[in-house]
Amino acid sequence: MDKVLVYGAGTMGVGIAQVCAAAGKTVFLVGGLERAEEGKEKVASELNRAVQKGKLTAERADRVLEKIIPITDISEILSEVDLIIEVIIEDMAIKKEVFRKIEELKPKPETIFATNTSALSITELAKVTSFPERFLGIHFFNPAPVMKLVEIVKGLFTSDKTVIKAQAFVESLEKTPIVVKESPGFVVNRILVPMINEAAYALMEGVASAEDIDKGMTLGANHPIGPLALADLIGIDVCLAVMETLYREFGDSKYRPCPLLRKNVRAGFLGRKTKRGFFIYE
Ligand SMILES: NC(=O)c1ccc[n+]([C@@H]2O[C@H](COP(=O)([O-])OP(=O)(O)OC[C@H]3O[C@@H](n4cnc5c(N)ncnc54)[C@H](O)[C@@H]3O)[C@@H](O)[C@H]2O)c1
Numbered sequence: 001m002d003k004v005l006v007y008g009a010g011t012m013g014v015g016i017a018q019v020c021a022a023a024g025k026t027v028f029l030v031g032g033l034e035r036a037e038e039g040k041e042k043v044a045s046e047l048n049r050a051v052q053k054g055k056l057t058a059e060r061a062d063r064v065l066e067k068i069i070p071i072t073d074i075s076e077i078l079s080e081v082d083l084i085i086e087v088i089i090e091d092m093a094i095k096k097e098v099f100r101k102i103e104e105l106k107p108k109p110e111t112i113f114a115t116n117t118s119a120l121s122i123t124e125l126a127k128v129t130s131f132p133e134r135f136l137g138i139h140f141f142n143p144a145p146v147m148k149l150v151e152i153v154k155g156l157f158t159s160d161k162t163v164i165k166a167q168a169f170v171e172s173l174e175k176t177p178i179v180v181k182e183s184p185g186f187v188v189n190r191i192l193v194p195m196i197n198e199a200a201y202a203l204m205e206g207v208a209s210a211e212d213i214d215k216g217m218t219l220g221a222n223h224p225i226g227p228l229a230l231a232d233l234i235g236i237d238v239c240l241a242v243m244e245t246l247y248r249e250f251g252d253s254k255y256r257p258c259p260l261l262r263k264n265v266r267a268g269f270l271g272r273k274t275k276r277g278f279f280i281y282e
Helices: 010-024 036-052 058-066 090-102 121-124 162-173 188-204 212-220 227-234 236-250 259-265
Strands: 003-007 026-030 068-071 083-086 112-115 133-138 147-154 175-182
Touching: 003 010, 003 175, 010 026, 010 036, 010 058, 010 068, 026 036, 036 068, 058 068, 058 083, 083 090, 083 162, 090 112, 090 121, 112 121, 112 162, 121 133, 133 162, 133 188, 162 175, 188 212, 188 227, 188 236, 188 259, 212 227, 236 259
Parallel strands: 003 026, 003 083, 026 068, 083 112, 112 133, 147 175
Antiparallel strands: 133 147
């Protein structure tokens, strides 16, 4: 699968576009609410940083950047795209609307539809299309250029052929796929985000400061990053959306979202992307 449409140019869309371009794929990048050019600029500054650190040559950075084509009108390119990866806000209704719109524009018959959702039902999303067997989750982790794992999430309708193609695609990006059956939060977020939620409870209850909670988990549990700093990296809005999905789907009070997550989201303190979350970023 050499031609990819990345639909959404936020934190993850930009990272996924960079990963695909670095593997030589042609990437059509379309913004969600932002302009696709802004997404390409973010990739350019990321690559620039790598060049300055001596991790990448300027020629290689240029070659990667050339592979990213910002677009506004997806109808012009849908007939050539092998894979569509949706990477917009974690909201079932908005994601459904995007997939409906894409299908109306008639992509080629073998195109695979993928969502980068953190926790939502693949089966429910797939059902808005008329080819749910070609629909699955391809779930990258943040930051996409760094994190090695990709969860391949098989909905109830996803065919084995689609899964095999997705595995080969992920391997071509030099990432490691694991195949996961559809279940709320899949594997990693089902385990990871409740831990972040618990850290938010500890902070809310005044058990320790944010710094000390993170110090506790980095030095005491050998985590490379503390749970609150990780929430800021992921996006507190994304963490809240995952907890809401786990709570709703399992109906188990152990997944109740911490009110502090909600309070931060209401205030617009979403983490690194808004320069303020549990910590402040200059
Ligand atoms: N942040 C993470 O660590 C992470 C990791 C893996 C998966 N994800 C998932 O990836 C997806 C995107 O997350 P993100 O972190 O990039 O979020 P983000 O907030 O950085 O970007 C959100 C994107 O959605 C678009 N958007 C927002 N409202 C929209 C609307 N009404 N209509 C159309 N587009 C809209 C924005 O323009 C932007 O492109 C989500 O499903 C999220 O759960 C996030």
